[in-house]
Amino acid sequence: MNSFSSLQIDEVYINKLREKDIVVPSPIQAESIPVILSGKDVVAQSQTGSGKTLAYVLPLLQQVDKNSREVQGIVIVPTRELGFQILETLQLLADEAGIRVQGLIGGAALTRQIDKLKLRPQLIVGTPGRVMELLKLRKLSVHHVKTVVVDEVDQVFDLGSMREVEVIFKGTQRNRQMLFFSATMPEPIQAVISRWMQDPVYVQISPEQRTSETLKHLYFVCEDRDKIDTLRRIVRLYNMPAAIVFINEIDNVAEIVEKLKFAGLSIEALYGDAGKQERAKVMQAFRAGKFQLLLATDIAARGLDIPHVTHVINFELPIDADHYVHRVGRTGRMGKKGTAISILTNKQRFIIDKFSKKLGCKIEEQEMAYGKIYQSGSRGAARSTGPSKGKETHVSQANKKEFGSTTAEAVSTSSPNLAPARSAALGKPNPAKASSAAGKAPSRSASGKPVSSPANKPANTGPSRSEIRSETKLGTTSDIRKSGTPNAATGTKLEVKKGTKPVQQKTDRELKRERKNKGAPRWLKEKQNKPT
Structure with missing residues (x-):
């Protein structure tokens, strides 16, 4: 069985990982670390929550020259939240080794970051826009950078940062090492790989298994106007401790938050247009478990690792299967169980079927009735045993015919x-009195005709x-x-x-x-x- 010692990782980092109950490397770590330490360019792809961050952080720390006062490695990330998370992981390991790490995240005070650069950090975690801004101001130099890591590489280039990232690439050494990591590698990324990498090694862990095997995929169908109530019922019935609810457009954020709060749910929102202080406050409170639901756009779908999140809910379906992979990857991480739930209308069934076929995972339809959740089509037993909504009717065959x-x-x-x-x-006979009436024949006169009298007339x-x-x-x-x-x-x-x-x-x-x-x-x- 592989261990971090067999991967030639320093003992100081192994002890720190052991404190976090991380003893055995994951498959992506076991495959990537030796190749990265050999100095080759790497394109690594594996499921969300499989440990990709440590797969490049450990060799990045291992290769730092502690005697140098120059920036030797840079990690480029698409969002602030992911940047802060990676920065926290790096600092946790680097402090014990005496390596200086700094974050250059957009939205933070520029002057403060410039002052910290005077401490001569050896590793940097930054968003493309802020790194580019400091390069233009000549407050940052990447001439001595030996390793460039692009985490969530498909989103970094998808957000329109291609030009800025390529400027950063050009400022580094010619023999630099390039590391691309992501759970999805769409076709356009191949052009970037061909242009900037030299004989890259592809590390793919179960490429046919795009999502975690411990993740359960479900969906509920309702009318569009009933989505809020359906979400409320799902949260109540599953009794989830923490969940991320994804939407597509930020225009609906305030309205949905108010409606869900009115329904009695504990929820806050995270979206791109919010200020840096507000976003940091929301994430800090969510990690601390101060509220139950985090309503977010796709900025929260990349790399965020919040251990107590047990459910991911697609209030609005993602635009494609790759976005679905990243969204549901916020739960069921590192072998833990998780549940991904999508809420859709009847017209959107073909979309969820398309995701299921492309990702090779089974997405099951569920229904809610009588305060319970059933698999679609299995509510017959619930109807027979469930509470009756009216008087029970007993109709004889004679009455049905009549x-x-x-x-x-x-x-x-x-x-x-x-x-x-x-x-x-x-004018019809009463079935209840038929037996008594049939037993009596009417009296007749001398002429043979029936006599119409009260005594001879049937009672009813x-x-x-x-x-x-x-x-x-x-x-x-x-x-x-x-x-x-x-x-x-x-x-x-x-x-x-x-x-x-x-x-x-x-x-x-x-x-x-x-x-x-x-x-x-x-x-x-x-x-x-x-x-x-």
């Missing part, structure tokens, strides 16, 4: 006395058609009550709700007269209606 499923459900969940009345009002045959017509003027059939006293027409007497006027029933002779008189003149109607 009324249809929708009507039958409405009948069964309403008053239990309504179903017989509804059946009676429609319901009102006649004339009663149904008059009933519609009063309301539903539930207004009808049977009194048990037979009347001349049907053998039953109708009783209406209290406060309603009873309707006088008309005989067949009166109805026939009304039909004949429908088109007659008024004087004829009045004449016919006079009592005889």
Whole structure:
């Protein structure tokens, strides 16, 4: 098994790493350090969180001439946050060895940095703009630089710093050593490699595995207007101690922060347009665990190592697969477990499928229901065991055939006395009384015709058609009550709700007269209606 001693690293650095529980070198460190110490140019690519910083920091410190007072090595970084992180790692190891290190990060006070340069640092960590500015002022010289490291090389050139970086390259020694490190090496970087490197050695650790194997990839689908609420529910259900939430545009930062704070979440924002003091304060508080969520643009997607971050959430999907790799690489670092969650709309499914195919990782769809998280399509069990949102309905097959499923459900969940009345009002037999009615045959007269009498009439045959017509003027059939006293027409007497006027029933002779008189003149109607 490899060890830092077998890589010819000084004991002073090994002891310092042991204090941080770093004993065994990672694969990228074991492969890169011997090649860098041999003096060759190196292009190193491995997953985020695999230990690339120590892979070039240790040999960089090892090669410093402590007796020289000139700048011998420079590390170029794309962002302030990454610059401060690398500077902290360098100072931790360099202080024990007596090596002077200085940061030339943009946004800091220029005069203070100029004063510190008088201490003659031997190693420098800087952003391209600030280093270029000090070179123009002739306050910094890179003529004695033997090693140039470009960390996150693809982003350094993608941010429009190509000209400034090449000016820095030209100011160094002709036989300098060039080291390019990144988790992604897009095609345009090959042109830079060909122009500035001499027979570089490519060190690639599992290039087909673009993301960490300990990282779990998930996504949730919702409407665009529901993204804030979906994020709130995700944070609550996962109960995450710390997470980074990524967005694409800084125009939405203030609005999203206010909405999430209103939803009760502990969140602060980190974006490029914020001042240096504000950005440093936010990062310091987040590292200290003073708030739960860090809302950030892609400036936080490069190289930041915050150990207690367990989740990365893409509130807005990244522009391509490479940006996805760097974002999700803020968790699941150095063998630790992590979770990457993306929130997208139904129209964006093809994007997440594209990322999955290009990166060779499985991104699973999840759903939220009943206060739990389920894999997409597995909520059937949750529905059967979950809480019911209404009355449970029991509809017999007879009712389904008679009324249809929708009507039958409405009948069964309403008053239990309504179903017989509804059946009676429609002139149909009541299923509940069918057995009792079937057992009795109607009596017949001497001529063989059935006799219409209350004794021979079934108990629940319901009102006649004339009663149904008059009933519609009063309301539903539930207004009808049977009194048990037979009347001349049907053998039953109708009783209406209290406060309603009873309707006088008309005989067949009166109805026939009304039909004949429908088109007659008024004087004829009045004449016919006079009592005889």
